[in-house]
Amino acid sequence: MNRGDPFSVLPLIERALTSYVERLDVGTRLRDAIAYSLLSGGKRLRPVLAWHACEAAGGEAVDALPACVALELVHCFSLVHDDLPAMDDDDLRRGIPTLHKHAGEAMAILAGDAMMTLAFEPLTTDAVSPKLGKRGELCVRLVRDLVVATTGMISGQVYDTIPGTAPGGSALERVRVIHKHKTGALIRASCTMGGSCAQLSGGGRDEDVAALGRFGDAVGLMFQIVDDLIDLEQPSELVGKRTGKDEEAGKLTYPLAYGGGAEGARQCRDEVAKLKASALAELDRFGAKAEALRELVDFLATRTK
């Protein structure tokens, strides 16, 4: 693998996702809807994080594939439900019509539900890898991590979507809670689940997984602040989804919580720099094995879409 590009694993991840969907026994129409959402591109950030976290924790990266598939299923479920008319009401996602525009609202609700429950399958069966199903304790640990992450993500979605529900006094406190849950929980889980999978090849020590969790916390918050900046500053055509919608919807974002305008954006960039430094510090213990994660942090801090 080319260490210089953390995304060079994408073909392997795409293949795992495609072959998982092909073998799904859920009826043609539901499988088509799942394929539409799951196989329509995207950054695959969570699987890529899990892959390299496994490597950093001393594992064979390929052992993280069940976690990669599980994480992307949860992520895509959340996108499909977030896009629904009763939620963010988005028509465009990854440059194509959202699932409820493509297949109807009922199917979008049900396909989201199905992806969420299916996420637990690769973690406890040989649907993706025959190795994991024989390791009861590791399966249980992965299921637990995914439950905590998904529940956290959904809480965050409540805080973000339903006015007045986010706890915290200041705008900055509230936006931190929203982001920590809505985006951060699953990114944290990507790192810990990937790290835990390293147990399949003799790695994945508890203290290493814990460090990866702290790394994930910093990366998750950084990712979301950058996302807020992109929504504020970049045109829809470039990003492949509608931008400027946070402001339009009156949503609390990081730049706004910092007072908005050029000064808000500047403070966000400072915060991104600090979080990047914290994330990188957590990787020191892993030496060269974390090189791909370092590249990934660089990319995430500077991306514009």
Add this chain to the structure above:
Amino acid sequence: MNRGDPFSVLPLIERALTSYVERLDVGTRLRDAIAYSLLSGGKRLRPVLAWHACEAAGGEAVDALPACVALELVHCFSLVHDDLPAMDDDDLRRGIPTLHKHAGEAMAILAGDAMMTLAFEPLTTDAVSPKLGKRGELCVRLVRDLVVATTGMISGQVYDTIPGTAPGGSALERVRVIHKHKTGALIRASCTMGGSCAQLSGGGRDEDVAALGRFGDAVGLMFQIVDDLIDLEQPSELVGKRTGKDEEAGKLTYPLAYGGGAEGARQCRDEVAKLKASALAELDRFGAKAEALRELVDFLATRTK
């Protein structure tokens, strides 16, 4: 426990559900929405089945509590999403407004999502019982059963909600596929998961759990045929939810698949009698330990709401 009434365990099940919800760390509003759905009564059929299946398979029934909570979470998630405007669009459930009427559509989508993912928590942590979390293989088996059941249920919901998706030639074949998935899958899992929990106290042999699975298949189909008859014949006031809606929505039901009218209803009652006999036959192996399950089958075959 009074063997004459399989529902005499309800207070214990209600207590487990209430205490589970009270300890949920998902923010006040989301917890309130979950409590509204999960703690608003209902027959608790799936937990009651799991409880008595555990007993039949030679276990301490109380060991089935984690499965009971998981099953009711999945069941309530499915009700909340089924009631949504884009699905069955129901205003009334268990005699009170449906969750989307009570708390808004976004909250109903998110609370359903949360209940579904939370269902995996009692199966892998000490959230409901401290005993289970230490038994990795059993946890994995329970998670697998729940994934299969929930995915099957969602497929069934697709077949039922989205015209032209149900496989099968004749109306009877299609309605069997719909019911087997939509209702049958989770009722089957109630029996197998309850039976597997018997392993915690030395029971739960594979062949007994398999027999409970076949028992659950017969009970599930029987339950749904009776449900179709109730929808056809009973007034809403008695049932606590809108009835007559299958016909109104042009949904395929068992009485209709049998040609409708008095003759369709008569054939349904014949089928119920046959399924009841099959279900009871599977219980022979368990002797007196299955007495509560026998009472339950009697009740389910003759209920009118």
